[in-house]
Amino acid sequence: MQIKDFMIDQNLKELTEHRTVMLPFACYETTINKNINEHIPLHWHDELQFILVRKGEASFQVNEEKLTVREEEGLFINSGCLHMAKDQIDSGCVYICLNVSPSFILSQELYTTFVTPYIQATNLPYLHLVPKELWAKNILDSLMKIYQLTKENQPYYEIDISVHLTLMWKNLIMNGVQLEYEQKEMIKNQRMKQMLNWIHTHYAEKILLDDIARAGELSRSECCRYFKRILKKTPLHYVTDYRIQKSLFLLQQSESNVTEVAYQVGFNSTSYFIDRFRQSMNMTPLAYKKYKIADLIGEGV
Structure with missing residues (x-):
């Protein structure tokens, strides 16, 4: 079994059901x-x-x-x-x-x-x-x-x-790990999930740094520190990357076009979408679309 279409919800929780018929x-x-x-x-x-x-x-x-x-x-x-x-x-x-x-x-x-x-x-x-x-x-x-x-x-x-x-x-x-329970660490992980959840719910809308920080109950500077420390990128850079990730599935639909997809995932400029997509995927959205559709046809899908 190969999970190709990796599905997650707004909380980043994976939706794939991990079980056989009988066992979890x-x-x-x-x-x-x-x-x-x-x-x-x-x-x-x-x-x-x-x-x-x-x-x-x-x-x-x-x-x-x-x-x-x-x-x-x-x-x-x-x-x-x-x-x-x-x-x-x-x-x-x-x-x-x-x-x-x-x-x-x-x-x-x-x-x-x-x-x-x-x-x-x-x-x-x-x-x-x-x-x-x-x-x-x-x-x-x-x-x-x-x-x-x-x-x-x-x-x-x-x-x-x-x-x-x-x-x-x-x-x-039995390997001897000495277990620790730090309240600050638990709160940090929860706040990070709250901010990611907010982004994944609102990615198609206009997003400001203040919005993301508010979702995590943090100041703007503290919000940026969280993203830099955990994801090694700024909050708004993450938003852009996530929008591109969401565009991949849409581009594989034969009836879609690049401009429609750009606006569907939250970009307000087709040229900016193409530029950021090229930086991320090393090809234009149109080239990706043609490549993936040809691949699907080759597989007989």
Whole structure:
């Protein structure tokens, strides 16, 4: 399964349902540059996420931290953390992704003691899984086995998956992370989500810095500091990038034209839209539209 049209709501919460018919989890292989955006855009979800890079390497951002995950390495991303991924230097990065509901990790009797403290900790947004560490290798080995089990679909495979999930979580909590709970960090993450939520709701309208700052209950200067620290860009630069991201799907509709799309996503000038699109995508919107429609025809869609 390859999720190409990566759907998120106004809160950046991913809308993809991460479950099989019976179980609250999903395990699949994905190629980053086959996504409609040619990267995995910024989003979050309640599920825990485990990743194993099988080919190439990827640049991930989790909250405000960036790291590179190379072939045979992996990544754990905690529940509720903002994250995104890009192919590193066009390596053709392919990875296995496991998304699982925290409630499925352990039984209800063990959940409060061994799961809740870890998903609520503010110093555990992610863990880089490097196979030279035995605990990390055990997690990656179990992730690979779960992926194989979902493909083989043998009798009682659900029980085997449950066993491997338990082993993965046991190895994760045994690595010795000292958990911390900082109220300031929780508030910062919530305010960032509030501002992004406001942008994603109003991106097609005229947006001022004051509007974004007000959504996060911050001053203009503090709002800019949040975006610079977490997203490495100004709030209004983020708005422009998000509008371009939203234009990609619209441009693939055969009946759309560039001017209509520009105004639909909030640009009040077609020439400015074309200029910013070219800077972001290294081609004009019209060239992108022709390229994508030809690609869809080639795939027989």
